[in-house]
Amino acid sequence: MSLVAEALVSQIAATEPWPENATLYQQLKGEQILLSDNAASLAVQLSDVDVSKTESDIPGVVFRPFCKCVICLSKWFVGQMQNICLHLGHSLSDGLDEVQKAEMKAYMELVNNMLLTAELYLQWCDEATVGEITHARYGSPYPWPLNHILAYQKQWEVKRKMKAIGWGNKTLDQVLEDVDQCCQALSQRLGTQPYFFNKQPTELDALVFGHLYTILTTQLTNDELSEKVKNYSNLLAFCRRIEQHFFEDRGKGSSSIRLS
Amino acid sequence: MAAPLELSCWGGGWGLPSIHSESLVVMAYAKFSGAPLKVNVIDNTWRGSRGDVPILTTEDNIVSQPAKILNFLRKQKYNADYELSAKQGADTLAYIALLEEKLLPAVLHTFWVESENYFSVTKPWFASRIPFPLSLILPGRMSKGALTRILLTRGQPPLYHLREVEAQIYRDAKECLNLLSNRLGTSQFFFGDTPSTLDAYVFGFLAPLYKVRFPKVQLQEHLKQLSNLCRFCDDILNSYFRLTLGGISPAGQETVDANLQKLTQLVNKESNLIEKMDDNLRQSPQLPPRKLPTLKLTPAEEESDSLQRLSP
Numbered sequence: 304m305s306l307v308a309e310a311l312v313s314q315i316a317a318t319e320p321w322p323e324n325a326t327l328y329q330q331l332k333g334e335q336i337l338l339s340d341n342a343a344s345l346a347v348q349l350s351d352v353d354v355s356k357t358e359s360d361i362p363g364v365v366f367r368p369f370c371k372c373v374i375c376l377s378k379w380f381v382g383q384m385q386n387i388c389l390h391l392g393h394s395l396s397d398g399l400d401e402v403q404k405a406e407m408k409a410y411m412e413l414v415n416n417m418l419l420t421a422e423l424y425l426q427w428c429d430e431a432t433v434g435e436i437t438h439a440r441y442g443s444p445y446p447w448p449l450n451h452i453l454a455y456q457k458q459w460e461v462k463r464k465m466k467a468i469g470w471g472n473k474t475l476d477q478v479l480e481d482v483d484q485c486c487q488a489l490s491q492r493l494g495t496q497p498y499f500f501n502k503q504p505t506e507l508d509a510l511v512f513g514h515l516y517t518i519l520t521t522q523l524t525n526d527e528l529s530e531k532v533k534n535y536s537n538l539l540a541f542c543r544r545i546e547q548h549f550f551e552d553r554g555k556g557s558s559s560i561r562l563s
Numbered sequence: 564m565a566a567p568l569e570l571s572c573w574g575g576g577w578g579l580p581s582i583h584s585e586s587l588v589v590m591a592y593a594k595f596s597g598a599p600l601k602v603n604v605i606d607n608t609w610r611g612s613r614g615d616v617p618i619l620t621t622e623d624n625i626v627s628q629p630a631k632i633l634n635f636l637r638k639q640k641y642n643a644d645y646e647l648s649a650k651q652g653a654d655t656l657a658y659i660a661l662l663e664e665k666l667l668p669a670v671l672h673t674f675w676v677e678s679e680n681y682f683s684v685t686k687p688w689f690a691s692r693i694p695f696p697l698s699l700i701l702p703g704r705m706s707k708g709a710l711t712r713i714l715l716t717r718g719q720p721p722l723y724h725l726r727e728v729e730a731q732i733y734r735d736a737k738e739c740l741n742l743l744s745n746r747l748g749t750s751q752f753f754f755g756d757t758p759s760t761l762d763a764y765v766f767g768f769l770a771p772l773y774k775v776r777f778p779k780v781q782l783q784e785h786l787k788q789l790s791n792l793c794r795f796c797d798d799i800l801n802s803y804f805r806l807t808l809g810g811i812s813p814a815g816q817e818t819v820d821a822n823l824q825k826l827t828q829l830v831n832k833e834s835n836l837i838e839k840m841d842d843n844l845r846q847s848p849q850l851p852p853r854k855l856p857t858l859k860l861t862p863a864e865e866e867s868d869s870l871q872r873l874s875p
Contacts, residue, residue: 401745402745402746402748404742405742405743405745405746406654406657406746408661408742409654409657409658409660409661409742410657412657412660412661412663412664412665413656413657413660413661415660415664416660416663416664417660463711463715464715464716467708467711467712467715467716468712468715468716469628484656485656487653488652488653488656488657489653491649491650491652491653492650492653492654492657494650
């Protein structure tokens with residue numbers, strides 16, 4: 304979106320009261336959605352949005368290789384979690400002072416940098432996972448030649464990006480070590496508090512929950528990623544607490560999720 | 564620890580030991596942790612590789628990226644983070660990620676993608692340090708690498724044009740600078756009184772932006788308004804890099820010499836003038852001081868009168 308349009312949209316969004324009909328479109332839970340996208344959409348769900356439609360419900364489109372979650376207010380917004388939060392017009396972190404906001408942003412970048420990239424690496428650059436899970440899932444809603452073409456195209460794109468940021472030569476072990484370092488940092492920051500900042504959840508809590516929950520509950524060919532996260536008991540307790548507090552209380556039957 | 568540690572990196576200019584961010588991070592960390600590092604500046608001879616600079620070589624190892632080099636130095640017991648608590652260590656990781664995501668694209672853009680800057684400053688500087696046939700190819704390749712990195716990490720669909728991404732990355736960079744300034748506050752370093760890894764990273768990213776003279780400077784202007792960050796860079800330069808400054812940047816040394824020369828010339832001229840005036844005064848005829856001012860004065864007396872009043 305060009306800059307002017309974005310500014311205008313966020314102005315409009317800020318002046319409207321929180322709309323009732325905000326809908327989150329995401330890929331099909333059981334079949335199509337991938338690790339990183341699930342993480343992003345879970346994070347947005349913490350902001351009280353109705354999750355019921357799937358990508359194919361987007362009207363008027365023949366095929367659409369979307370990979371991020373889409374949120375519908377009076378307009379269409381495609382984007383990552385931070386942009387969506389911007390468009391929501393109210394912020395979960397209004398109570399923080401400047402230094403804390405700086406810390407929050409820094410930790411969000413850390414999660415994006417390490418966890419998200421590790422998830423992408425695992426999904427697209429690890430041959431075992433790619434062959435068994437990712438290709439099939441990614442191409443599932445499309446007819447025959449398209450599913451292969453789109454999957455290969457996406458894989459090529461992700462590999463290019465990995466190379467550009469210097470992850471191209473990393474082995475799986477090094478990636479897992481990075482994830483471990485990131486989880487250690489998050490665990491040390493969380494300590495014994497209920498949430499990362501004060502007693503209220505902020506965008507950082509949403510983001511961390513989204514990623515960690517997805518890592519813990521998604522079935523992959525090897526479980527090493529989730530094992531790394533399970534080493535940190537306060538992070539596990541954090542995920543459980545948020546799940547109980549926000550997802551079960553809403554009483555959504557189909558999308559209630561259980562942490563094993 | 565006994566093995567000599569050699570670092571090959573890009574050289575310096577404009578008062579800095581190196582204008583390449585990653586090389587500067589490693590150099591700063593080595594100074595902070597006391598690692599004895601022998602710095603080999605890349606020049607336009609054919610020795611040394613230019614591939615993945617900065618590169619640390621010891622007897623048995625070659626280590627290449629800044630994060631890995633810093634890990635290696637820590638394992639060799641050169642640890643600048645010894646006094647940090649666990650939470651501060653976690654904060655370090657987070658802030659480094661912030662720097663890489665928010666500030667680095669704009670720094671890369673300022674150096675390598677903005678055409679005025681690239682063609683008038685960056686390319687000639689790097690080309691002068693690379694031997695002939697490569698000097699035509701390598702800067703171009705580095706520039707393309709920077710552009711690709713910016714587009715791949717910041718542009719969302721693959722068809723985005725650079726112009727739309729530019730505004731966003733500069734906004735992010737300014738916000739990042741503001742956040743760093745808020746975090747630093749009035750303290751000397753980010754965690755207390757001793758510098759640590761985070762200080763090395765921040766210095767490495769900010770100092771080239773601060774010191775290198777570019778034609779198109781919007782980010783530099785913003786940085787100069789954040790006086791605590793400028794003071795932070797200057798402090799580190801003065802305390803840790805002053806002694807090696809003369810050796811490493813001959814261009815800087817020459818301008819200093821030229822300035823010194825000019826100054827001494829001026830001072831000499833002034834002292835000559837003062838001597839001449841003094842001589843004039845001594846040679847002029849001395850008249851007794853007048854007690855009462857008279858209205859009519861002859862020209863000769865007037866002149867000597869004014870000279871009398873001038874002399875101490």
